[in-house]
Amino acid sequence: MIAKQKGMIDIYGDYAKNWQYVEDAIRSVFEKYNYDYIRTPILEATELFHRGVGDSTDIVTKETYDFIDRGDRNVTLRPEGTAGVVRAYIENKMYGDASQPKKLYYMGTMYRYERPQSGRLREFSQYGCEVIGTNDPAIDAEVISIPVNLFKLIGLKNVKVKINSLGDDETRKKYHDALKNYLEPYMNDLCEDCKNRFEKNPLRILDCKVDGEKDVIKSAPKIIDYLSDEAEERFNNVKMYLDAMAIDYEVDPNIVRGLDYYNHTVFEVVVDIKEMGNAAVLAGGGRYNKLVGELDGPEESAIGFAGGLDRLLLALQEADVKLNIKDELDAFIMYVSDSEKEYAVSLNQVLRLNGFRCDMEYMSRNLKGQFKQADRLKARFLIILNDEDIKEGNIKIKDNLTKEEKVVTEAELIDFLDMNM
Numbered sequence: 001m002i003a004k005q006k007g008m009i010d011i012y013g014d015y016a017k018n019w020q021y022v023e024d025a026i027r028s029v030f031e032k033y034n035y036d037y038i039r040t041p042i043l044e045a046t047e048l049f050h051r052g053v054g055d056s057t058d059i060v061t062k063e064t065y066d067f068i069d070r071g072d073r074n075v076t077l078r079p080e081g082t083a084g085v086v087r088a089y090i091e092n093k094m095y096g097d098a099s100q101p102k103k104l105y106y107m108g109t110m111y112r113y114e115r116p117q118s119g120r121l122r123e124f125s126q127y128g129c130e131v132i133g134t135n136d137p138a139i140d141a142e143v144i145s146i147p148v149n150l151f152k153l154i155g156l157k158n159v160k161v162k163i164n165s166l167g168d169d170e171t172r173k174k175y176h177d178a179l180k181n182y183l184e185p186y187m188n189d190l191c192e193d194c195k196n197r198f199e200k201n202p203l204r205i206l207d208c209k210v211d212g213e214k215d216v217i218k219s220a221p222k223i224i225d226y227l228s229d230e231a232e233e234r235f236n237n238v239k240m241y242l243d244a245m246a247i248d249y250e251v252d253p254n255i256v257r258g259l260d261y262y263n264h265t266v267f268e269v270v271v272d273i274k275e276m277g278n279a280a281v282l283a284g285g286g287r288y289n290k291l292v293g294e295l296d297g298p299e300e301s302a303i304g305f306a307g308g309l310d311r312l313l314l315a316l317q318e319a320d321v322k323l324n325i326k327d328e329l330d331a332f333i334m335y336v337s338d339s340e341k342e343y344a345v346s347l348n349q350v351l352r353l354n355g356f357r358c359d360m361e362y363m364s365r366n367l368k369g370q371f372k373q374a375d376r377l378k379a380r381f382l383i384i385l386n387d388e389d390i391k392e393g394n395i396k397i398k399d400n401l402t403k404e405e406k407v408v409t410e411a412e413l414i415d416f417l418d419m420n421m
Ligand code: HAM
Pocket: 079, 080, 081, 082, 112, 114, 119, 120, 121, 122, 124, 125, 126, 128, 129, 130, 258, 259, 281, 282, 283, 284, 285, 286, 287, 303, 304, 305, 306, 307, 308, 309, 310, 311
C-alpha cells in the first residue's frame, strides 16, 4: 500500500462535511464584509517567497517545498497566501481599478515542511484576506474583527485577540539598536541561527523555536516601548476603532509574528482550549506597508490575516461545538424489478433537475435492506415504486417521519416535494 505523505491528511466522511460547512461560513462572512474572492496558483517562483516572506524567516530558510521544474525554473509550493495575492495584485495592475482599496479573500492549501503534530501539518489549508491600497487604521480594526466575528458566529467561545504594534521605520531602527545592545552579551548562549539573525534581522531572534522560550529572550526590550510618535498615534487609533466595534483585545508586546513583512499593527487570535497547546493560534496577521513596493509594485499600504482551517476544525471539535450540517436526503427511490429500476433512474433524473437532493438503490438490496439504507442516508421521503402504479402513472410516497403514505402522479410528486422540503 502506498501511504500518504507525512504531515498530510485525507479529508473525507464527517470531517469533510464539517470542512465544507466551515468553508461556507467563511465565505459568507467575507462576503458580508464586501471582500472579493481571489484564487492564485499554489506553485510560484521561489524568489517571490524569498523577497515576500523574508530571507531570514524560518518559513523560507527551513520550511518551503522548493524544487526545480522540468524547465529548470526554481519553484516553491506556497507556504502562505499573502505573497501570491500581492504578486497577483501587481501583475494584474489591480492598483489601476477605480474601486479602492482592493479587498480580497482567499482559501487554499499551503505547504510548510514543519515537524508535524496536532494542529500543525505540512499540507494545511488557510483562509484569509488582504486589503491593499489604504493605511486607514479603521481597516486594521475591520480586518481584526473578521476572524473574531467568524469564530463567534460559528459557535466558538474563549477566543482572545492579542495585538501589538511593530511601528514604522523610525521605530524599527531605534528598536534594533536597543535589542542588539541588549543581546550582545548573551550571544554565545544562543543557537547558530540566532547568531546569524543578530546582524540580519534581530527581531527574528524573539520568535526562534530554539531560544524563544529562554528567559534572556523573554526579558528582551519590547518594540512597543520604542514606537515613534506617529506610530503610537496610529496604534491608538486602531484601538479606538476596535473599542468602537466592541471587540475585546489585549495588547501583547510579545507578538512579533514569524514573517518579515510586517510593520505597525500585528495581531493573533487565540483560543483558550488546553488540549490545543501550540495549535491555539487560530489566526494571525498584520500590516505590511512596504511589501507591495518591495515586490516591484506601487508603494501601496496593506494589511491582512490568515487562519488555519484545520486548526479551526480542531478547535470546534475540542470545544464540542455542534455544527448545523444539513446532509439529509429529500427522497430515496426504492424498487424491486428491472422495469421499476428503469423508471427509478428516469425519476431520479427528473427530481434532481427540479432541485431535489435524491438517491436510489444501487446495491440490489431487498426492500427491507432499502428501508435501512434510506434511514442511513437520512431520507425524508421514500419513493416506493411498483410496476402496477407505474403503468397507471402513479407513484407511492411515504413520509419517513410520520410514516404516512400517499399515491400521487409525477407532476403532483414534484409539487408535493416542493411544498414539504
Ligand atoms: P501565519 O501566522 O504564518 O500567517 O499563518 C496563519 C495561520 O495559519 C496560523 O495562525 C495557523 O492558524 C495556520 N497555520 C500556520 N501554519 C500551519 C501549519 N503548519 N498547520 C496548520 N495550520 C497552520 C500567515 O501565513 C500570513 N500570510 C498571514 C497574513 C495575511 N498576514 C498578512 N496577511
